[in-house]
Structure formats: C-alpha cells, structure tokens
Amino acid sequence: MRMKATILAGTVIVATAMTGSVLPAAAQDSIYVPLFTYRTGPFSGSGIYIAEGMHDYLEMLNQRDGGIGGVKIAIEECETGYDTKKGLECYESVKDKKPVVVNPWSTGITLPLIPRASVDKIPVLSMAYGLSASAVGDTFPWIFNPPATYWDGASMILSYIGSKEGGLDKLKGKTIGYIYLDAGFGKEPIPFFEQVSKDYGFNLKLYPVAATDMQNQSSQWLNVRRDRPDYMVMYGWGALQPTAVKEAAKINFPMDKFISIWWPSEDDAAAAGDAGKGFKSLNWHAVGANFPALQDIKKFVTDKNLTQTDKSHPGKVLYNRGVYNSMLIAEGIRNAQKLTGKKVVTGEDVRRGLETLNVDEARLKEIGLGGFTGPVKLSCADHNGHFATFMQEWDGTKWAKIGGDIKPMADKVNPLLAAAAKDYTDKNGNWPKRTEACDKAS
Amino acid sequence: MDLAYKILIDPFMQMGSAPDLLVQTLWEGLVSGVLYSLIALGFVLIFKASGVFNFAQGIMVVFAALTLVGLHQAGLPAFVALALTIGVMFGLAFLVERLMLRPLVNQPDIILFMATFGLTYFLIGFGELVFGGNPKKMIASELYLPSGAIDIKMFGGFVSLQKIDIAAAVIVSLMVLSLALFFQKTRIGRALRAVADSHKAALSVGISLEQIWVVVWFAAGIVALVTGIMWGARSEVSFSLQVIALKALPVLILGGFTSIPGAIVGGLIIGIGEKIGEFYWGPLLGSGIESWLAYVIALFFLLFRPQGLFGEKIIERI
C-alpha cells in the first residue's frame, strides 16, 4: 500500500511541477500564429488536409523568405478535435502569447470567440464558416470570414440550379431537398432557403443528420426517395459527406443534381466509386499543385521533411483550402506591417491589416498563386467580400471546374445579413459599438 | 383532429399508397437491425462470460477495421491482412485479460465498466497514432464482398437491395449459427456457459477463468472485425464509427444483457422500429427522431419486462 501511495504522490508532484514550468514563451522577434487544427476525432477526415495546408504554407514562408517582412512566424498547432471545450482551452492557452490572429476552424468554437475577440484584441479569421452575420464589419470589427458566407454559398447554389433550369422563375413548383449536419453550421442557411422558397415558389424539404448518425443515413435518403426532390443541396462535414454520396448513389439519385457547399474532399466524392461521377460542389480556388507557391512548399518544406504532410496530399482541394487560409493570414500580416511600419505586429495591427486587405491579381502572381483564386479585397464595412465562386464536378478521379463564376445574390443575402447582425446585437444587450478607426486601403 | 389524422391515419395511408417504399423501409430497418445486433452481440459475449459491460466494443470495431485496412495499405494481400488482423485481435484479447481483467478480478461491475472506458481511450490514441486519423476506404472488393444493387420491381415501384447488405445479413446469420454451435457443442463453449452461470462454481470444477476470458474477448474481437468490415463497406472506416456503438445500448437493454437471441431480436425490433418511426412519423416532429426513438421503444418494452425480452428473470432475495 505504501508503495502505491508513494507512486501516486510522486506522479502528482511531478505533473504539478511541470505544469507550472512549461508553456514555451513566444520569442519577441517573431510573429505568433497559432493554428487550431483537428487531426484527430470524428471530423479528422476533413481536418487533416486543412491542418497540413495551413501549416505548410506558413512554414514555406519561414524557410524561403525567413518569415514575413523578415520576421519569422512562430507557428504553433493546437489540437481541438473539433470539440468546443478543447477549442476554448486552446484559445486560453494561446491568448497570453499574443497571437496576431486565430483560426478556430469550427463554427462551435467560433461562436464563443466572437464576443471575446474585441476584448482580448485578437482578430478571428473564420474563413467561409462561422457566423454569417459577422461579415458586417461595423458590428463585428474583429471577425473576418472571407471570401463568402454560408448564405452566399446557398444563394450561389440556387443561382446555379436556376441557370440549369433556364431561369430562377422556372423553379416554381420544383422541389429542392436540403441535407445538412444538424448543428449550427448546417442550420444557418435554413432562413435563407425558406426566404427564397417563398420568393421563387419552390418546395423546400429538410433532411437533418445528427452528428451521431452521420454514418447511418438510410432513413434520410428513404425520405428523399419518397419526396423525389429535383435537386439536393448538402451542407456536410466529416463522415457525413461520403456516406451521403454513397446513399445518394444507392437510391439512384441523379448525381449531377446533387450539389454541396464547399467542403467535400476528394475522398468524400470518391466514396461511391464511379457512381459518384457528376457530384458537384462549390469552390473558389484551384485544385492541383501546379502553382509556384505550392511548388515552393514541395521544395522547401515537403521534400525537406519539415512537415508530417503525406506526400500525396498537396494539391487536394482541402489542402489547398488550408493554403488559401494561410495566404490570407500572411497577407493580412504583411499588410499590417505596411500600415504600421512595424516589423513585429500585434493583433490590433493585423486586424487593421485584414480590414484593408487587398490581394489583387498582380499580388497573387507575385506570391506564386496567380490563377489560383480570385482577388480578395475587404473593407471596414464588409469583412467578407461576398466573392464569386464556381462549380466543380467530380469526374471520378478529380474535381474539375465547370462553368464560370457564380455571384451571390446580394439582394437576397445582404438584407438577411444586416437583419441577423442587428438581431445578434439586440439579443446581446449592450453589444459594444465599433470604436476602431477605419483605415484607408493601402 | 387534423393532428390526430396525421398521427393515426396518414402514415398508414402512405404505407398503403406506396407499398414499395414500405418494403424498402422494412428492408433498411432489417439491415440496420442486423448491424446493430452485431455490435450488441460483441457486448453480450463479454457480458455473459465476465460480467463486464464492455464500453470499448465500439472502438474495437474501429480498431479492427483500421488494422485490416492499414495492413492492406502496407502492401499485404487482403486475406493475409485479414488473417493478421485476427491475430492482432487475439493479441488484444490476451493483453486485455493479462493487464486489465486479471488485476481487477472480483471487483464490482461498475469498476470493470470504467476500466473498459480506459481501454477505449487507449485504443483511440493507439489507433490514431499507428494508422492516422484520416478515414479509409474499406477493402470490400478485395475481400470479394459484392457491390452494386439488385432492383426488384414490385407494386408499381422498385425495391433496391444492396448486395453488400444481403451479404451482411448472410454473414451475420452464419456467425450467429456458428457461435451457437460453438457454445452448445464444444468443450470450451460448455465451459463458457458454466462461467456465465457462476464464476465460483466454474472455478471449483477446474475451469480456467483466464482462458475463458481470453476466448470471449477474442470472439468479441472477431465480431468487432466483421462489424467493422460491414459498416466500413457501407460508409468508410473512420473514428466516427465508434459512435454507432451507442446504438447497441437500446438493443442490449431490450434483448437482455445475457442473451444472444435477445441481441438479434432486439436489434431487429430497434432497427425496423426506428426506420418506420422516422420515415412515417418523423416528419411530424421535424425529423431526426431516430436518435431517441430506439430508447423509447426499449423503455416501453422494459416497463413490461424489466429484465429485457430474453434476460434471465430477476429474483430478489433479502
């Protein structure tokens, strides 16, 4: 008994001692960028690619250019497992190290961070996820969610459907099914769909999938078979997506009428084999690694084994999404350096940098991402940009771009956004007024 | 009145007007039920022989499937990988017995339950460390599992039966049959039943508890492997599969913790009940009622039979 007690006591003492002593301090001559990632947990199938892309691009800047503006980026990953509790723990643990920006990569983690951002002076970059209303910069000066909101996405899918049918007015009497992850992320587009279904006179059918039933969707798809929707729209994540593709193939749902928001990876689409051909999703950046920046990642990072990235991953759609995310971070920091003239910037500076972000074609070319994606320009009022996306189709082996740019329906989305932002501030009582000055675009 | 119509009459009208969909729903329920039964079977095997409520069954499913796919990706032929995976599951059973069950012998049920939770954590970490967290495609075709579907025309519509689901039903039936034979006809099987009846009596007639435990955990491992292959072929092999194991809880409770036929019948009742409920009554409540319907069905049965459908009658003495 005594030995057991001694062992236990010893463990406790060692553990407590180490808790106090560690937590590496960020060096003063670097810019601290924490990356919230999830390489574990039920959503890791999507999370791994994104984590790899985000990390590799920043690491490449460190290796090739010695960081941004000559200042090294201190990259630190914090594993969230897509779990809100762990995400908050990550946030608290990085907060004191003066991060210049955080990327929660989960709507559930983004929501609690929204009110904290302005207090802690840490901008939140929730790239095309999180709260759609946070696009309104006057209300949410610290939150950025370029290049498009979920409502924009829904409206673009709808206009694509409209173009297939020969005009949005042809949607009258048609049925559109919406299958979604039954959580904040999947529920958000519902008000938009309900609004437009009234405007255009189509029937909307909802098929929620609980997080616990992601791999068990047969009843949802039976309902689809009964309701015979003309189109299916999907807002899924993780294991929901491959299962949905398989189930759709199973009931012989026409794949070219099955359209997803921008999250399916190659693995998800490939789940049903050849039957998955024609499956579509939105996207705003290229796939493949034929870009100078991605080649540099190979040269400076992957080939030198400075990363745990699987060699086959660069160029995959979600890997490139991670690269895009890091490109925004890097450009935001660079812009902040330019605005302030400082080398080592702070969260406040990067907030200004992101707000006046203007990555045009020339700049994209300069950073080796010419043709990778469209230009991004944000402003004080608009933290999102509502940029056009395009439709991509699964051809059995890869995602192929089809058709040109699709613009969001600003007339439908913007009133909803303004209303949602107002609703948010109303419900939160004394939501702080924007006090941050607005910079001129540089 | 309108509501009463929607609850009491409309669903049956729908069943009548589209019998092909009813058949399809029943079939889907049957298949889910069979797969739930499989998970429940793993629980029952262990519970019967060692009184352990094995929370780790869900992660064992994932772990077995991951090992199989991982070994195949490492370049081994499918059936070699299968054989090796069975070996790994045996190793797991052996280690669990040696490192976890033996030191905890004769502890209350709830402590053993807790220990299997520790095992779950360990296997999650270990599995992800070795095989990575990204989802993998099950090597269904390499194992000569059929794919595609058979469409049967009936009632003016069609019913689509997935070949993999048929295969699942057949394989599960074979497994249950062989398990029943194993229990009834072999020496070890008889010893297993003796242990299930009374640990102490079994020990006193010279049955080795350690050996029996390794055998049942190994059997549960095989069941987990089959479950993993089947669920994996239906969607993919990833760590989110382990949440499906929770679906086995109402099945277990309904069928009784100690009964193999109970696990099968319970699985079918839950599977068919929840699909029918979700399909015909779910839309009234905004769908997604599948998540709790299974428990309500189980609760309903329990109010009449508190020990589950096939559980041993609870006799209480002071």
Place this chain on the structure above:
Amino acid sequence: MFYREAGQFKTTYQADQAVFPILQDRIGLALILLGAFALIPLMASDFFISVIMIPFLILALATMGLNILTGYTGLLSLGTGGFMGVGAFACYKLTTLYPGINIVVWILVSGFFSTALGIVFGLPSLRIKGFYLTVATLAAQFFLDWSFIRVQWLTNYNTSGAIEVPTRTLFSMPVTGPNATPQFRYLVILSIVTLLTWFASNLVHGRIGRMWMAVRDMDLAAELIGIPLYRTKLLAFAISSYYCGVAGALMVFFWYGSAEPGVFNIDQSFTILFMVIIGGLGSLTGSFFGAALIYGLPIVLKIVLHGVGINILPATVEHVTFMSVGALIVLVLIIEPLGLARLWQITKQKLRVWPFPY
C-alpha cells in the same frame, strides 16, 4: 506526527457526529477555503483560473449531482448531459425574458427546471433496475439533446441554433460575457459551489442521506424497514438533477460564453459518470478528486508532453495523451478500485498512525 487526535476529547454527541471530527481536518478545510477564496484569485494566472479552476469547479458540481444519484442511491444515470442542458437553456430563457433579475438568482432557479424533468424521467426507476435503468436516462439524454436542437424557441430562434450569453452584472461588475474577469467569475462559481457542497454534505449525512444509502445497499430491505422507496428514489433524481442543472447553467454562462446544443451530448454524460467512478462512488470529496483527475489529466499531460520535446507534433501529443489517460484510468482502478476518495482515506489513516504503523 502533525495529524494527531490525541487530546481532542468529545464531550457531546454533536461533537462526536460532526462531519469533521478532528481539529486538523477543520484547519485543513479552512486553509483550503482560504486558498481557494483568497490565494488563487490573487496569485494564479488567468490561464490557470479560466482553463483549470473554473471548469474544474463546474464539473465537480455536476459530478456531485450525479454522485447523489449513482453513488449514494445506486441508480445509474447516463442523462447528466441532458439535465445540464436543461439548466443552461432554462437560465438562458429566464435571463432573456427577465433581464432585470440578477443572473445568479436565475442560475439557482434554473436548476428547478432540471429537477422537474429529472423527476419525470425518474418515474420508471421503481420498476427498472441496474444497467437496465440506464435506458430511461438514455432516453432522457437523447430526447433532450434532440429537443435543444429542434425547439427553436429555446434559443430565441437563433440562426445557428446556439445560445449566446449576454453580458450581465453583479454588484455592477460584469460577471458574464467577454468583459467579465476570470477572477470575478471564479469567485462567483466558487461561492455557489461551496454553498451547494455544504448543502449536499448536510443532506447525505442526515436522515435523507441514510435513506438513500439504505436504498443503494438493498432496496428491498430498505422498504421493509419502512423507507418509502419511490419517494426516496425520486428525491434523489430531483436533487441530483438540480445540481446538474445548476452546473449546466454555470458551464454555459461562466465558462463557454456560448453553446451549441452539441455540448450537452452523451459524451458529457459519460465524462461526468467517469468522474464519479474514479473519484469514488458515494463520496462528495471524491467528486472533486474525480473531476480534477479526468478533466485535469489530459491538460497536464499535454503540457508535460509539450515541455518534454519540441519535436513532438500536436496531433501526436493528442494521441499519446489519449493513450496515457486510458492507461492511467486502468492503473488507478487497479491500485484502488473504490476511487480516489478511498485512497485519500487510506492516506489519512496512515498519517494518523505515522510513524508507528501497527
């Protein structure tokens, strides 16, 4: 040596039956309270308070709640997450409907909503027993979880289906929302937890507690000596749910600051149950130990592993953390199956006779 009771004579029955009969225990408790109320808010870092202390206290409260049901009355419940959610959503509705009334009042009131639901789902407990009873509580868990998502009225029709905690004040200082300092939030939580612990301690040491334990040890025998089974069981459900409800409300209002319904899922229920078991069934002190171990261990391990080598990747750290936590749980159970509370008792016993064990 220091832990001697020689010379402490009890002259009244009251003194003999006290919860802390030994002087050193009372001093120790006073020191712990002093440390918790004064030292930690003054000395500890924000990280320590908001990542370790606040969650620890809230989870300990929920653990205590479940311990009343599972540890003291012997009714196994897997609905803790659901009952916590009821508290959180009730508190949110109450404070948005009547913002004038102080948030602390609403937090304490919201527990009663959990109580009501706890009683409803406790009704089958007379007929169904043991592991089978979990089905009733699981039905509660999954049904409540589903309702939080489906009933939009609960979230005031929030588009994300989440609740956003508004800023509320206490003594004209913000106590919820982003501007509340961790120290102030911590003190409020600590006061509530201390109060409820004191209440629970009195309950379990009194007549009601003895009734619960009699039911746990053998309900038929308890019935024969005149304990009304049904009332006792339902009372346990009611009080246990109250504690869980308050813990849930605290969790969202003082810790998360916003919550998707998903945070009250089955995992939450399991986590709390494991805290009860590891801490020690039927021990209030154990509830604190269990919460500290299950919640704190992964964080400590993560920090330790980070400290050991710079080259370990965060995902690997996560995996190793999972493995170590699993292995440690089994290890603790092997060393002391009755939980950390029992270990603590043994240690105390050893201290009493040290250095001359007999």
